[in-house]
Amino acid sequence: MKAGSTETILRARGIGKSFPGVQALAGVDFDLRAGEVHALVGENGAGKSTLARIIAGVEKQDAGQMELNGQPYSAASRAHAETRGVRMVMQELHLIGNLTVAENIFIEKLPSRFGIVDYGKLNGAAIEIMEQVGLADIDPATPVRSLGIGQQQMVEIAAGLSRQCRILALDEPTASLTENETELLFHQIKRLKGEGVGIIYISHSIEEVLRIADRVSVLRDGRGISTADAGELSSSDIIRMMVGRDLEHEQLRHAGRPGEVALRVSGLNLGKKVRNVSFEVRRGEVLGVAGLMGSGRTETMRALFGADTADGGQVYLRGADVPVRIRSPRDAVRSGIAFLTEDRKGQGLLLPLAVRKNISLMRLRDVSRFGWMDVPRECSVACRYVDVLSVRCSSTEQTVGELSGGNQQKVVIAKWLYRDCDVLIFDEPTKGIDVGAKFEIYNQLGKLADKGKAIIFVSSDLKELMAVCDRIMVMSAGTVAETFDRDRWSREKIMAAALSELRADSV
Amino acid sequence: MCGAKPIRYPLYALRSTLYAINRGDNLMAITENERRGMPSLPAFVTDYLGMAMALTVLLVIFGFSAGNFFTLTNFRTIANQVSDTTIVAVGMTFVLIIAGIDLSVGSVMALSGAVLGTCMVRFGLPLAVAIVACLVAGIVCGLANGLVVTRWRLPPFIVTLGMLEVARGVAHLVTGSQTKYIGGAVGVIAGRGLLIPFIVAVIIVILGQLVLSRTVFGRYIVAVGTSEEAVRLSGIDPRPIKLGVFALCGFLTAIAAVISTARMEAADPNAGAGLELRAIAAVVIGGTSLMGGRGSVVSSFFGVLIIAVLEAGLSQMGVGEPTKRVITGCVIIAAVILDQYRHRIRKTAT
Numbered sequence: 001m002k003a004g005s006t007e008t009i010l011r012a013r014g015i016g017k018s019f020p021g022v023q024a025l026a027g028v029d030f031d032l033r034a035g036e037v038h039a040l041v042g043e044n045g046a047g048k049s050t051l052a053r054i055i056a057g058v059e060k061q062d063a064g065q066m067e068l069n070g071q072p073y074s075a076a077s078r079a080h081a082e083t084r085g086v087r088m089v090m091q092e093l094h095l096i097g098n099l100t101v102a103e104n105i106f107i108e109k110l111p112s113r114f115g116i117v118d119y120g121k122l123n124g125a126a127i128e129i130m131e132q133v134g135l136a137d138i139d140p141a142t143p144v145r146s147l148g149i150g151q152q153q154m155v156e157i158a159a160g161l162s163r164q165c166r167i168l169a170l171d172e173p174t175a176s177l178t179e180n181e182t183e184l185l186f187h188q189i190k191r192l193k194g195e196g197v198g199i200i201y202i203s204h205s206i207e208e209v210l211r212i213a214d215r216v217s218v219l220r221d222g223r224g225i226s227t228a229d230a231g232e233l234s235s236s237d238i239i240r241m242m243v244g245r246d247l248e249h250e251q252l253r254h255a256g257r258p259g260e261v262a263l264r265v266s267g268l269n270l271g272k273k274v275r276n277v278s279f280e281v282r283r284g285e286v287l288g289v290a291g292l293m294g295s296g297r298t299e300t301m302r303a304l305f306g307a308d309t310a311d312g313g314q315v316y317l318r319g320a321d322v323p324v325r326i327r328s329p330r331d332a333v334r335s336g337i338a339f340l341t342e343d344r345k346g347q348g349l350l351l352p353l354a355v356r357k358n359i360s361l362m363r364l365r366d367v368s369r370f371g372w373m374d375v376p377r378e379c380s381v382a383c384r385y386v387d388v389l390s391v392r393c394s395s396t397e398q399t400v401g402e403l404s405g406g407n408q409q410k411v412v413i414a415k416w417l418y419r420d421c422d423v424l425i426f427d428e429p430t431k432g433i434d435v436g437a438k439f440e441i442y443n444q445l446g447k448l449a450d451k452g453k454a455i456i457f458v459s460s461d462l463k464e465l466m467a468v469c470d471r472i473m474v475m476s477a478g479t480v481a482e483t484f485d486r487d488r489w490s491r492e493k494i495m496a497a498a499l500s501e502l503r504a505d506s507v
Numbered sequence: 508m509c510g511a512k513p514i515r516y517p518l519y520a521l522r523s524t525l526y527a528i529n530r531g532d533n534l535m536a537i538t539e540n541e542r543r544g545m546p547s548l549p550a551f552v553t554d555y556l557g558m559a560m561a562l563t564v565l566l567v568i569f570g571f572s573a574g575n576f577f578t579l580t581n582f583r584t585i586a587n588q589v590s591d592t593t594i595v596a597v598g599m600t601f602v603l604i605i606a607g608i609d610l611s612v613g614s615v616m617a618l619s620g621a622v623l624g625t626c627m628v629r630f631g632l633p634l635a636v637a638i639v640a641c642l643v644a645g646i647v648c649g650l651a652n653g654l655v656v657t658r659w660r661l662p663p664f665i666v667t668l669g670m671l672e673v674a675r676g677v678a679h680l681v682t683g684s685q686t687k688y689i690g691g692a693v694g695v696i697a698g699r700g701l702l703i704p705f706i707v708a709v710i711i712v713i714l715g716q717l718v719l720s721r722t723v724f725g726r727y728i729v730a731v732g733t734s735e736e737a738v739r740l741s742g743i744d745p746r747p748i749k750l751g752v753f754a755l756c757g758f759l760t761a762i763a764a765v766i767s768t769a770r771m772e773a774a775d776p777n778a779g780a781g782l783e784l785r786a787i788a789a790v791v792i793g794g795t796s797l798m799g800g801r802g803s804v805v806s807s808f809f810g811v812l813i814i815a816v817l818e819a820g821l822s823q824m825g826v827g828e829p830t831k832r833v834i835t836g837c838v839i840i841a842a843v844i845l846d847q848y849r850h851r852i853r854k855t856a857t
Contacts, residue, residue, distance in 0.1 A: 330742045330744050346737070347740050350800075353730070357726065361741055364723045373723060
């Protein structure tokens with residue numbers, strides 16, 4: 001699986017880039033050979049994406065030079081980079097929802113005659129590319145917006161693959177892909193390698209990197225830490241280089257003794273997505289919720305929180321016999337339920353506003369007098385929570401949008417800690433977050449449970465669930481398949497439960 | 508990490524003071540930690556002083572090119588003319604910040620004025636009662652807009668477009684399509700050549716800016732405009748906030764109606780035509796985003812002044828109405844382009 005060629009097609013020297021308040025890159029060297037997969041790993045905010053974006057012309061470096069095939073290279077824009085054969089599939093989706101899959105793939109050069117799109121040709125060509133990435137069962141005339149997020153990601157990748165290029169940068173391509181889709185992507189990456197394309201591969205998943213990459217470069221705080229052949233590295237080597245310290249992986253929490261029932265859900269229903277879900281969570285307990293994508297985990301939590309209106313079901317608090325009425329998030333918060341949404345940028349935070357204003361938002365009454373903001377008090381509250389959670393920001397006045405993913409997530413947690421709810425639902429809190437911040441969040445979960453809070457922890461990462469939770473509830477096709485205690489679970493049992501309902505009633 | 512420290516350096520002091528005024532904070536509330544995160548002085552200059560400079564440049568140009576521009580009468584005329592637009596622009600700023608729009612303000616002003624005129628002329632009610640009726644009419648229109656927008660989740664553009672027609676129709680019904688001459692009875696308000704309407708407008712601008720940057724309501728407005736869904740998922744119901752903003756806009760429009768009716772000494776059912784576009788133009792020149800979440804009342808006031816000075820100056824130079832409109836239109840677009848550049852420069856990490 002080693003790259004046959006050793007011809008260096010891209011040589012970057014001393015690349016530097018700073019954003020206000022942050023040195024994103026400082027003197028980074030990077031080489032890419034033809035026909036190799038060169039992985040960039042590092043915590044969020046380490047500068048991986050920034051480096052790839054500079055190479056692809058999305059950003060401009062402040063310092064350093066690049067050479068492409070021995071020629072000086074500096075891309076003024078993404079389009080300019082593409083004319084030099086450098087392409088990037090970005091982390092965020094850039095599809096046009098109302099256009100069809102085929103139109104999105106060929107958006108740059110739709111086959112046409114006299115200005116009229118030749119749909120036969122277009123769809124034909126699209127089917128060819130879609131088969132390569134395993135989207136064969138999708139009609140190329142489907143509007144992109146009706147696809148799931150994973151499929152949309154595949155369309156984005158398909159669009160990237162469809163065009164001739166010599167360098168392809170993939171930024172977290174597998175973030176929302178299933179295992180099957182990931183396999184297909186890897187297959188395509190190998191094909192491109194064979195054709196001599198140099199691939200820059202950014203990922204948080206170290207296993208993935210070790211599987212697909214020929215060389216691995218580790219970045220930390222905007223500096224290149226090391227570059228090595230993937231064969232010579234183990235995952236603990238990489239983690240050590242990424243965080244600069246060793247991290248204990250197994251069993252992060254010693255379970256305490258759970259107290260009384262804090263929340264009991266009975267017969268919750270929401271269309272086909274949530275079917276007759278019942279469960280309970282105790283004070284001082286971390287309940288994990290596992291399941292495949294589309295198993296109804298997020299939908300269950302949103303219905304329980306009142307974000308979407310449930311068709312039926314009761315929620316009981318603190319062992320009460322009478323259910324509480326939750327018809328809106330407002331009702332839920334007033335009953336002491338917190339929900340930290342999966343989409344922290346869109347729905348969890350006010351990105352253009354300062355850290356201070358995000359933290360105080362839910363309790364403005366307590367940092368004001370007669371409707372008049374008491375800003376000093378608000379500042380001291382914000383500072384307190386920034387310190388407690390060690391949010392890395394230049395000050396509480398910095399806008400949240402400028403923070404890295406992990407620090408943004410900490411601001412979300414700070415905001416809900418300040419609101420002080422008894423039941424906290426974390427939906428994928430570690431998604432797109434670097435390793436160091438993940439561990440800080442696990443610690444927070446544990447601390448909250450130890451303080452007598454009831455925690456519901458929804459995650460796609462079984463390893464983290466098994467490291468942190470007391471019990472794991474596995475959902476499958478909208479129902480609760482099985483609930484495991486700590487001493488009874490195993491990866492295999494959980495996966496089997498997650499698949500159980502799928503086998504039973506679909507296909 | 509967060510202890511308050513005295514301000515040592517003069518430049519810091521200037522910067523901190525501006526910062527404090529801008530945020531509506533008191534100076535000692537700014538900690539060392541915050542000071543590091545403060546926008547640099549140039550950002551402030553472009554923020555408020557930029558608008559003031561644009562206005563000054565206009566004044567200087569017209570001062571030299573139009574012979575009798577710098578006269579007391581001229582300024583008095585401009586000041587009186589801008590008061591109603593200014594008051595409406597304050598309401599419009601709030602509406603735009605919650606990512607809404609209110610196209611009905613012109614008609615609502617006519618309707619409120621019609622109520623005022625009819626109360627006085629036809630029913631012979633005392634001025635105070637008539638003013639209350641007028642303000643109530645404005646608030647009712649605003650509430651109606653807000654209720655429909657929040658209850659049926661309709662786009663404010665459509666709802667207020669409907670209200671634009673409805674209120675205009677009602678204004679004609681109330682007055683029987685007649686202009687109601689109320690005479691000099693309200694001279695108290697119009698001020699007879701004094702600058703009372705202008706002073707009222709300035710007070711409303713200051714109050715509006717304070718509400719926006721210093722109150723809980725103001726914070727909610729910015730939050731709702733930034734992401735309504737994030738606010739809802741934080742357990743805060745965004746609907747009363749939006750309702751409040753539309754009602755406030757209606758209320759301010761009615762105040763503008765009182766002032767303009769007093770100045771004209773008549774309630775004209777055709778008053779306020781095109782007012783909505785003038786107000787929106789002024790607010791946009793002031794850098795408020797039509798996408799919501801960002802805006803400033805003081806800047807909107809500058810926007811009103813820039814348009815008014817431009818128009819007055821051009822007509823003193825003998826420029827005809829059509830040319831004036833072309834120039835005003837270009838200035839609006841240029842202002843927004845400039846604003847975009849300013850934000851692109853300040854836009855930071857991805």
